[in-house]
Amino acid sequence: MRDRCGTGDELCKAAAFVLTNGNGTIVGLGLICFDCHYAGVRWPGAEGIDRRLGTQETWSAIERELKAGLPTTLLSPLTACAQILVGRADVRVQWVGWAKRLEADDPSESPVVLDALLFEAADLIAW
Ligand SMILES: [Zn+2]
Secondary structure (H helix, E strand, C coil): CCCCCCECCECECCEEEEEECCCCCEEEEEEEECCCCEEEEECCCCCCCEECCCCHHHHHHHHHHHHHCCCCCECCCCCHHHHHHCCCCCCEEEEEEECCCECCCCHHHHHHHHHHHHHHHHCCCCC
């Protein structure tokens, strides 16, 4: 599954998150695709995407959380999705929906396409 995400019938489908501080101000945007084991954060002012790495256990937990369905309220900092994106209690993570499904010519390019989508999405926000 991981080898094909983004190609053919396996369009890459990522969960999108907003990251906020204690005042509710948006301080980052995040994307997670379980199938290509992609987690990335766009922080304001950063030149690129902060690719986040998880262990096998983290990814197994993320798969369970995504399959169970995420709440639309703030995620517990203890959830694997929040852990992989920020791993800090002072930044809150909220699922906002699914990103548009993406296609890549080659599955190895899917993370690059997701980086670009995240970068573009950040333009919606006046940081
Ligand atoms: Zn994917």
